[in-house]
Amino acid sequence: MATLTVFTPTYNRAYVLKQCYDSLCRQTCKDFVWLIIDDGSNDNTKEIVEKWMANDNGFEIRYVYKKNGGMHTGHNKAYELIDTELNVCIDSDDFMPDDAVELIVNFWEENKDSSYSGIIALDVYKNGQVIGKELPNKKSTTLSGYYQNGGQGDKKLIYRTEIINKYPPYPEFEGEKFVPLDYKYLLADQDYELLIMNKPVCVVEYMEDGSSKNMLRQYYKNPRGFAFMRKVSMKYGTGFLKNFKTCIHYVSSSFISKNRKFVKESPRKGMTVLATPFGFALYLLVLYNNREGK
Incomplete structure (x- = not known):
């Protein structure tokens, strides 16, 4: 073998x-x-x-x-x-x-x-x-x-x-x-x-x-996959800033997938609440960059 x-x-x-x-x-x-x-x-x-x-x-x-x-x-x-x-x-x-x-x-x-x-x-x-x-x-x-x-x-x-x-x-x-x-x-x-x-x-x-060249499109089309990985990252991540950034992306993906239970499902609920306004802003940016005709 x-x-x-x-x-x-x-x-x-x-x-x-x-x-x-x-x-x-x-x-x-x-x-x-x-x-x-x-x-x-x-x-x-x-x-x-x-x-x-x-x-x-x-x-x-x-x-x-x-x-x-x-x-x-x-x-x-x-x-x-x-x-x-x-x-x-x-x-x-x-x-x-x-x-x-x-x-x-x-x-x-x-x-x-x-x-x-x-x-x-x-x-x-x-x-x-x-x-x-x-x-x-x-x-x-x-x-x-x-x-x-x-x-x-x-x-x-x-x-x-x-x-x-x-x-x-x-x-x-x-x-x-x-x-x-x-x-x-x-x-x-x-x-x-x-x-x-x-x-x-x-x-x-x-x-x-390739996927590396099209990551923003991947982000938009696969929100549950990205949200899943963000939850895993939050579970094992260290450092406030890194985990806060992860929460922002998690919130954004949750908005894209229309998941209203994202705070309840988060391993870091308090930080996720704090990250929600920033995550919503990122969500709007992703929508803008993936708008039809762009």
Whole structure:
């Protein structure tokens, strides 16, 4: 059995998925499986993947098609199927440096311990520039701890499969297609730290049709998913200012979803009441930015 599963949720990305495939073919270590979760694509994704599966790639390709439900449902499906010790998500518009799998597997073999949930490593742009800041010069950290101490930019998370599956799957709300992925990561942070590997394992390109470029639209269309994550963040968050900002966003999402019970459902009821005027103002801003014809 391979050590690592590289999983890629994808939706109508046949036009760009080949750069991810090509990067996996170039890996100096083939101790991995590539699991593609097709989230209801209606382009030719299936056809091109089937052609790749017929090639002698040096690694196994698994392809699973599911009804369109959003990125988080692709992660849910992947976690149901992964049977390797480690897993890492490489988005359909991203790819891996040629030595990424070798770095991950060797680092884990040298440092693995049941007290860690996995590895945190670097994302870089195509020019090699680190996204945000490099990781601290120490053995381990939590993801939330990294950002609380001045960390910046997306980082690549390589989790032990048995650990990430200890926590509940991402909830799925009817009519919505987005729940922030840091839900499971935040839960894992409460019990484990991540080993720090200050090396790049993913090359990131933020596409115009990607979720990062369309977050305000996601916010408007998926209020229950965002409100759910805000409640989780309030439960585990530290610091007045951070929790107050979270309450503001929670109130805004609750107004969008027309949830009149938002104060009762909040883990921080008093702070939520104080945040309500600011949350209502944010709600109006979101409505304005998502108005028809904009």
